[in-house]
Structure formats: structure tokens, C-alpha cells
Amino acid sequence: MSRVYNFSAGPSMLPEEVLKKAQTEMLEYGTSGMSVMEMSHRSKDYQDIIDSAEALVRELMHVPDNYKVLFLQGGGSTQFAMIPLNLASKNKKADYVITGQWAKKAAAEAERYITVNRVASSADKTFSYIPKLDKSTFSSDADYFYICYNNTIYGTRYTELPQCDVPLIADISSCVMSEEIDVSKFGLLFAGAQKNLGPAGVTLVIVREDLIGDAMDITPTMLDYKTHADNGSMYNTPPTYGIYVLKLVLEWIKEQGGVKALQEINEKKAKILYDYLDSSKMFKGTVVPEDRSLMNAPFVTGNEELDAKFVAEAKAAGFVNLKGHRTVGGMRASIYNAMPVEGVEKLVEFMKKFESENM
């Protein structure tokens, strides 16, 4: 068997221990005599799985008691509609900061239902920084304020939260459990699982209870947070196997020492890569240093042919999915929780070798 170092932005690599555990439990989960995939979601065995997944989210993220933890479907993108439909029935207005494609898409989707005020954008410099905010541009009657915490495609992240007087909503798809986040500062947080939490098909939503139950009349039953909150994420069949693997990932995070311990490792990994990018004469990071993501590091050589040569040679050497997003070009290394320090060290070694051979 030869597993590669997978730098995919998502779906992305999972801890090998998790895959092995899933493998050993594939044919028979516990003493159930069946695979989790074959299990009724109404069975006691499955209830235990989803209950421990929720308990682990609460423990690892220190979720306060007045928040619901939901496991939904439809990916991060469905949240782009659920958020305005559920949270903006009062004034039908919200503020958005445009820091990249995912924030842009979220704002465009919200605009189908409500008035969107784009309070700032970093589009002028290909989203290579997090814009400074001016409170005088905020709407006084916004129902919520929306940010994308970590920008997967452009490689930026917030290090300081906006100071707004309305519920703060954040897309944490690509940084969930990679660094400590104070849940109590937010009205709602959401993350598609396929970057840091498990396979595609599950979306984690953490929402303050008082924001549930006031959806617009047009809201489909399945897009109403109340439907899922009232039914323990089991109004209909949940993505059972995805939630099970997510539970295994959460157990793995706990074994690593929790989110704080992972954050330290992630900071170390990011430093190894960014230090090299800053010292290299060939490769260069595309993001301003103060806003660099811990999870997604885009970089370029400045020469498209050389970029392509690098991506091809890296792939042949076992470092895969390093091609940058089509809108940025160049390269991007996604170094989520499951990427070991060694993977980043070996990548940097390979980049140094490539640099010396191609200068």
C-alpha cells in the first residue's frame, strides 16, 4: 500500500487511524451484527453514535448549553440559503463581508430573499487580505452579520472578529476544530464536514437557541432549523455513515489532546511552509502575512509553465492535489488537521530540491 500526501482542499485527507477503525468496524459494528451503513437510524446503536458525535462536538468546541448542535445535509452551500430564510424574517436585511468566492456565493444566495449590504470586500487585490471594517458602513437594522472565517480558495483567515451588535454568523467549513473558536461570540457557525471533520455529506451547524423558530413562511420544512433542532437531527434519515465517520474523527481529535493541541500543531505546520515561502527565491505566498490561513496556503512561482512543472513533479513524488484553484492559478497546499507535520516537512524538502534544480 502506498498512501500519498494529499494536499486536497476538500474532500481532503482523513487521519489514517480513523480509516482503519472504520475498516475494522465495516462488517460488524460492536455486537450489532451489521455495518453502520445497514443500520436503522432509529436503532439504539445508531442513537448512541449520533449522541456521542454531538457530545464530542460540545466538548471539543466548548459549546455553551444554549446552542443546538445539528447534523444536516446539503453541504455548506445549503446554509447560504438557510441562514437568511431562518434568521432574517424581521428586517429582511443582513451585512456581508466579501472575502472570496464562498462569501460571494453566500451573499448572492441571501440576496434572493433579503437585502444584502456588502460592507467590505477584498476583491480589488484578488482576495489576498482580510479587509479592515468601518462600523459606519454596517446596517443599523441588519438581522445578522456574515463572514467566511477561513477562505479556502484564497488562503486568508480572520484573526480578529468584527465588532457588530447583531448576531455574528460564520462559515467555518475549512477551519473548524483547527484552532480554538469562542462559540459564544457567534449566533451561528457552520461547516461542511469534508475538510476537517469527515467525509462529504454532513454539515455541522451550531446555532444559538433564540435564533431558531422564526423562519420565513416560505421556508421549506427541511430548511427550517427548528425542524432539525426539535428532532435531534433525525426528522428524516440523516447521513448516517457520514455522521459515524465524523464521530471517529472527533474521537481522534480528542486523542490528539483536543482543538488547542491541534492548533499548536497547525501553527507549527503553517510556519514551516510560510517560513520557506518567505525565504525562497522561486516560490512566493500570495497572501499578506498577517492574514495567512493555517489551513490553506496558496503560492506561485510567477511563471505558469514552472507552476505546472512543479505540480506534475510533485504529484510523481507523492505530493498530490497541489494545483491552485482555477481562479487563482499557481499552487495551494491545504494542510488540514489530518496532515501530519512530516507531510509538510517533506513537501518543503521537495520544494527546496525543485527550486535548486530549476533556478
Ligand SMILES: *Cc1c(COP(=O)(O)O)cnc(C)c1O
Ligand atoms: C468547501 C466550502 C464551502 C462549500 O461547501 P459544500 O459542502 O461543497 O457546499 C463553503 N464554504 C467554505 C469556506 C468552503 O471551504
